[in-house]
Amino acid sequence: MSGGCQCGALRYRAEGEPLIQGFCHCRNCQRISGGGHVGFICFPEGAVTIEGATWSYGLTGSSGRTATRYSCPTCHSVVFGRAEVMPGQINLYAGSLDDTSQFKPQIAIFTRSRPAWDTSSNGLTCFETLPSR
Numbered sequence: 752m753s754g755g756c757q758c759g760a761l762r763y764r765a766e767g768e769p770l771i772q773g774f775c776h777c778r779n780c781q782r783i784s785g786g787g788h789v790g791f792i793c794f795p796e797g798a799v800t801i802e803g804a805t806w807s808y809g810l811t812g813s814s815g816r817t818a819t820r821y822s823c824p825t826c827h828s829v830v831f832g833r834a835e836v837m838p839g840q841i842n843l844y845a846g847s848l849d850d851t852s853q854f855k856p857q858i859a860i861f862t863r864s865r866p867a868w869d870t871s872s873n874g875l876t877c878f879e880t881l882p883s884r
Contacts, residue, residue, distance in 0.1 A: 752792065754847040756823035756830050761803035763831065765794045765843060772845075773858035774872045776865035777813035783820060783829055787869025790845030790854055791832075799841050801831075812836070813861050814881060836881065858882065 752769075755762035770793045780789035805821045812818035816835035822828055830847045833840070845854040859865070859872030863879040 752843070752853050753849045754830070754843065755803075755849070756826050756828035756847065758823060758826035758828075760825045761801070761805060761821075761823040761828070761830055763799055763801050763843060763847075765792070765799045767794070767798050769794055770840065771857060772854060773856045773860060773875065775860050776863075776869065776872070777861035778864050779810060779812055779818065780861075781864070781866070784846075787866045788859070788871055790856060791842040792845060792848075792854060793837070793840050793842050796833075796839055796841045799831075799843070805830075813864070 752765040772792045774788040774790055776788045781787060783789060804824050806824040807819050807821045809817045809819040812834055814836045818832060818834040820829050820832045830844060832842045848854060856875055859875045859877045860881055862877045
């Protein structure tokens with residue numbers, strides 16, 4: 752899978768199969784996307800190559816642990832994230848894919864915060880918070 756930001760200055764390439772794909776309905780993801788969720792594709796960090804400068808910021812996620820978002824410092828597109836609750840993994844944001852048909856959501860997390868009007872995760876395996884590990 753490959754993708755990047757709006758202006759093309761920040762790019763990524765992911766090799767192999769994703770660990771999981773889904774929607775996050777936490778309030779932080781809603782605010783990042785301006786919608787009811789963010790589509791994410793989780794890979795081991797070693798499977799993803801990032802090219803270009805990034806701007807990052809960390810905030811306390813719905814898990815109570817730090818979640819860091821990475822965006823392009825030129826066009827400000829948010830492209831990927833990392834979360835302390837998922838060490839060694841990276842979440843690519845589905846909207847940043849070159850070929851969005853590659854996104855195949857399986858789960859939805861933090862559905863306790865899902866807006867009633869966002870029906871995107873109907874039919875998926877849903878978790879009110881995070882799945883048990």
